[in-house]
Amino acid sequence: MSQTTSASVVDRIRGRLEGPNTIGNSKPFWIGFVVVFLAFVAFPLLTDPYTARQSSRYFALSFLGLSLCFVWGYSGILSFGQVAFFGVAAYTFGIIGINFSSATGIGAALIGAVAVGTLFAAILGYFMFYGGVRDVYVTILTLVVALVLHTFMAQTAGSEWAVGDARLGGFNGMTNIPDLTLGIGASGFVIDGIELYYALLFGLLATYLGLRVLVNSRFGMTMVAVREDEERTATFGYDIAFVKLVVFTIGGALAAVGGVFYASWGNYADPSLFGIAFAALPVIWVSIGGRESLLGALGATFVIERLRTSLSGGVGGVLGPEWALVIVGGLLLVVIMFMPAGVAPTLDQLIREQINQRTGQSPSPAATEEASD
Amino acid sequence: MVVDTTALYGLLALMFQFFNSFAFIVLATVGLAIIFGMMGVINLAHGEFILVGVYGTALVFHAGIPLPVAMIAGVAITVLFGIIVERTIVRHFYDRLLDSMVATWGLALVIGQLLLITFGSSLDSISTPMGNVAYGPYTSSIYRSIFLPVVAVLMLVGLYVLFTRTEFGIKARATIEDPETARAMGIDTDRMYIATFGIGSGLAGLTGALYAPALGSITPDRGSAFLIEAFIAVVVGGPSVIIGTLSAAGLLSVFNAVGSFLAGTFVGQILMLLVAIVALRMLPNGITGYVKDWQQRRRAEE
Numbered sequence: 001m002s003q004t005t006s007a008s009v010v011d012r013i014r015g016r017l018e019g020p021n022t023i024g025n026s027k028p029f030w031i032g033f034v035v036v037f038l039a040f041v042a043f044p045l046l047t048d049p050y051t052a053r054q055s056s057r058y059f060a061l062s063f064l065g066l067s068l069c070f071v072w073g074y075s076g077i078l079s080f081g082q083v084a085f086f087g088v089a090a091y092t093f094g095i096i097g098i099n100f101s102s103a104t105g106i107g108a109a110l111i112g113a114v115a116v117g118t119l120f121a122a123i124l125g126y127f128m129f130y131g132g133v134r135d136v137y138v139t140i141l142t143l144v145v146a147l148v149l150h151t152f153m154a155q156t157a158g159s160e161w162a163v164g165d166a167r168l169g170g171f172n173g174m175t176n177i178p179d180l181t182l183g184i185g186a187s188g189f190v191i192d193g194i195e196l197y198y199a200l201l202f203g204l205l206a207t208y209l210g211l212r213v214l215v216n217s218r219f220g221m222t223m224v225a226v227r228e229d230e231e232r233t234a235t236f237g238y239d240i241a242f243v244k245l246v247v248f249t250i251g252g253a254l255a256a257v258g259g260v261f262y263a264s265w266g267n268y269a270d271p272s273l274f275g276i277a278f279a280a281l282p283v284i285w286v287s288i289g290g291r292e293s294l295l296g297a298l299g300a301t302f303v304i305e306r307l308r309t310s311l312s313g314g315v316g317g318v319l320g321p322e323w324a325l326v327i328v329g330g331l332l333l334v335v336i337m338f339m340p341a342g343v344a345p346t347l348d349q350l351i352r353e354q355i356n357q358r359t360g361q362s363p364s365p366a367a368t369e370e371a372s373d
Numbered sequence: 374m375v376v377d378t379t380a381l382y383g384l385l386a387l388m389f390q391f392f393n394s395f396a397f398i399v400l401a402t403v404g405l406a407i408i409f410g411m412m413g414v415i416n417l418a419h420g421e422f423i424l425v426g427v428y429g430t431a432l433v434f435h436a437g438i439p440l441p442v443a444m445i446a447g448v449a450i451t452v453l454f455g456i457i458v459e460r461t462i463v464r465h466f467y468d469r470l471l472d473s474m475v476a477t478w479g480l481a482l483v484i485g486q487l488l489l490i491t492f493g494s495s496l497d498s499i500s501t502p503m504g505n506v507a508y509g510p511y512t513s514s515i516y517r518s519i520f521l522p523v524v525a526v527l528m529l530v531g532l533y534v535l536f537t538r539t540e541f542g543i544k545a546r547a548t549i550e551d552p553e554t555a556r557a558m559g560i561d562t563d564r565m566y567i568a569t570f571g572i573g574s575g576l577a578g579l580t581g582a583l584y585a586p587a588l589g590s591i592t593p594d595r596g597s598a599f600l601i602e603a604f605i606a607v608v609v610g611g612p613s614v615i616i617g618t619l620s621a622a623g624l625l626s627v628f629n630a631v632g633s634f635l636a637g638t639f640v641g642q643i644l645m646l647l648v649a650i651v652a653l654r655m656l657p658n659g660i661t662g663y664v665k666d667w668q669q670r671r672r673a674e675e
Contacts, residue, residue, distance in 0.1 A: 078471050080478075127650065132657035136415050139474060140604045141653065147601050148646050155639060276597050280482055287475050325486040332479035336472055337465055 017209060019216030021074065021224055023293050023348040037205065044197055052197055058305040059200035060265055061281070062298050063258025065289070066207060068282040069297035071251035073290075074215050076227035077244060081124075081142030082282050084149055085252040087273035089117035089259030091153075091168070094177040094269050098166040103189075106181040113263075114256045121252020122245065129241040129248070134230075143279060150274035173270025180264040191264075200261055204298070207254065211294055214250075223247055277325065284332045289342050296344025304328060382509030387634045389511075389518040394626035394633070394641075396521035400584070401599040402606040402618050403528060404577035409607060410614035411536075411549050411569045414463060414473045418481035419603055420596025421488075422574055426451040426581020428488060431496045431591050440502065444582035448575055455574020459567055467566070481596065488593040499586040517587055524583065525622075528576070533615050535572075545569050605649045611659020620660045625649065 018025040024033070044052040064086050071077045096109035124145060128138055157170025168174055180191040180199070191199050214220055225233040226243050234240050263269045272278055281304075289300025311324035339346050405419040416422070430447030434440055462480060466473035503515040536542035547555040548565040556562050580599070588595060606625060610617025628648045633641030656663040 078474070080474075127654050131654040133653055134657070136470060136474065137608050137653070137657070139471070140415070140608055141650075144601055144604055144646065144649075147597060148643070151639075151642065277482065280478055283475055283478060322486065322490050326483050326490070329479045329482035329486070333462065333476055333483070336476045336479065337462070340469070340472060 017212045017216065019220070021215040021220050021292075022212050022295075023345060024295060040201055041198075044194055049193070053193065054306075054309055055302075056197045056200055056265055057262070058302045059197070059204055060258050060261035061285075061305055062204055062301045063207065063261065064255050064282050065285040065297045065301035066211065066294060067251040067254035067258070068286045069289075069291060069294055070211060070215075070254065071247055072286060073292045073294075073297070074220065074227060075223045075244060075247045077248060077251075078136075078139045079142040079248070079251065080139050080279055080283060081144075081146040082251065082255045083273060083279045084124075084142070084146040085117040085121050085255040086259035086262065087146075087149065087153075087269065088120050089113040089256035090177075090263035090269040090273060091174060092116040093260045093263045094174045095163045095166040097178040097264075098174075098176060099164040101178055103181045106178055109178075110180065110260055113260045114253060117256025117259060118249060118253040121255075122249040125245045125248035125252070129244040143276075146274045146279050147276065150271050150276075153271035153274060169270070171271060173268055175268055177263045177267045177269060179267065180261070196261075196265060203257070203261075207257075208294060208298060215294070219243075219246075280329075284328060287332055287342060288335045290344035290346070291342055293342065293344040293348070296342055300343065304331075378509060382511055385508060386511040386513065387630060389513040390634050391626055391630035392522040393513075393518045394629045395622050396517070396525040397584075398602050398606050398622040398626055398629075399525035399529065399618060400521065400580040402603040402610075402622065403525075403532070404573045404575075404580065405603040406607050406610065406614045406618050407532070407576060408570060408573035410612060410617070411545060411573075412467065412566065413470060413549075414466060415470070415477070416463070416573070417474050417477040417600070418458070418484060419577060420598070420600030421481045421484040422451060422455060422577035423581040423584070423599045424484070424488060424593065424596045425454050426578035427585045427588065427591055427595065428492065428496065428581075429578070430582040430585040431499060432492075434499055434585070435497060440499070440586065444579075444585070447582035447585065448578040451578025451581065452571050452575045455577070456567060456571050458574075459570040463570060464566065485593050485596060492593070494592060496591040498588070498590050501586050514587075521583060521587070528579075529615055529619055536615075541568070605646065609649050609652050609656075609659055611656070611661035611663070613661035613665070617659060617661040624652070624660070 014030070024030075043055065064082055067085075068079065068082045071079055071082075090113070093109045093113035096112050097106050099105070100108060124142070127133075128141060133141060153168065154171050156168035157172065159167065161168040161170070166174060180196065182189045182191060189195075215223065222233070222238055222243055225236075225238070226240055230240055259273075285301040285304055286297045288304065289298070290296030308324050308328060311327060312321045335342065401423070404422065405416060408414055408416050408419075426447045428447075429450035430440075430443045433446040434443035438446070458480065462476060463473065466476055501514055501516050503520060505512045505514055536546060544555070544560050545565050545568065547558070548560060548562045549569075552562050555565075585591065606618060606621040609625060610619075610621035625645050625648060629641045629645040631641075632644035652660070658666070
């Protein structure tokens, strides 16, 4: 095979992955990306099993971060209720998996849980976007849905709250949720520990690259147009409600995938998944990482969750673990006040300014600024 | 003629339940609605503002001060707290609605957690004053079912007078409507923002103070209960602060009371949420938004 064809294949792939809606469209970025990814591949071999296992949890949560970044950053739908789809999928996976614990059953649980989470998002989205619910009202409604699920799940302690063999368990949560299993029939390949780590890592890679292609596609451009100016986009003949519904449903599906992984990671789901503190986390990750950067959201999820884990042992022997939430909440406040775009876009801009200075080119502000009315 | 007393008592109990729920929704909502309606900022820390009022009242009361004085102290603490928050955080977000929600949410987490760290998992409860009234098989708390509803209605009337009949109210509305022109007319808009946010915080504090003896155990996670009701009512009520709060609270508490009376508080809550979702599907701008549209259409037809 000649070198030119392989180069053109790389160019074609990069052409799909790159565009104005993602940051990191240069060769150095992709080299760095591959290096970091390979480091994550090697990570479990270099560290202790506990840290690797914790990392799997951060990966599962990253799906949740990506889902919010996608709906909020690219379409302007600020949903405070992404955890609702995450939690519903986690519980559904538990209910099906506990009742049908064969490999086929768990496979069905995976598909069923993602389907239920997605459908839930689609129904809620239909109600909101076709009902003309907009802006802050969407935010409020999604949060209220999550909090109501919290109230509902918290009061399911009695034995009458069970689906087949699966007890919902009230505040104590649903226990004995099975591990993810691949295969047909009674037993199959159980995905736990190191396998779960790699399944999540590659799943996350595929999701990230897939979302990059999506946001740089025609549909992605429409999403951004809706975010920037709904009325003008509608004037061009786009069906705003439909675009938002599709985006919201995809976001719900992503959150649901995260929920399934999360439930099978801890073999456990409880009402705190719908609680206000957990619902705040995706917003914190995405705000800090940068809502218009998928990679920023991913990175922030990983870093902040790691920070929270390390804070759970207390801070320098002075402050107890209960300070973790105060520190993370305070971090959110500081970032949103002083770095409203988030860390990743701010860094990206700094780097580009540096490059421009070095090459002597003046940065072109006209390209980034919105056309004036 | 024989009057069916059981049915009569049942009806009375339902009515008290309605008053109780109405008062809770109005009091939980009004501070949030003022700040949203007047300033366009959604204060997601509203539940925690109410908690500051609850904690202020309870701490002063437990120090041996009589309850009414403790309540005034609770309100004062919350107003002070609100003004500090406005100056340090909220004023950066007057033209960034979604960011203001995220920022105040961060604030809510911090406040709730700090209350937990400082005062532990709960404070001693304060017994509800005024006693109960018994009729037939039912009993109702006078404080919750009669006193608080009266306070709620008086509060709405007071706010209506404040914002429509006083010079302050007209200046405040001018500031919201068009800050530049208001400044050109010699209104100190910065002070109007502080004052409006202070009033909103004060109302949250008053709600906290009034519910301090009606909550049972006082825990740092109580804020979200207030916040949910307030959110639902603001969304259903729509843009007009006072009429919106009144109509939404009326509508929602009918369903809440009937549901609670027939099948328990949980069903009442769920029923109320369903009504809110259906209402939003049909009236996306809330009740007052719909009325406004309807009036405009009628005027256009004439």
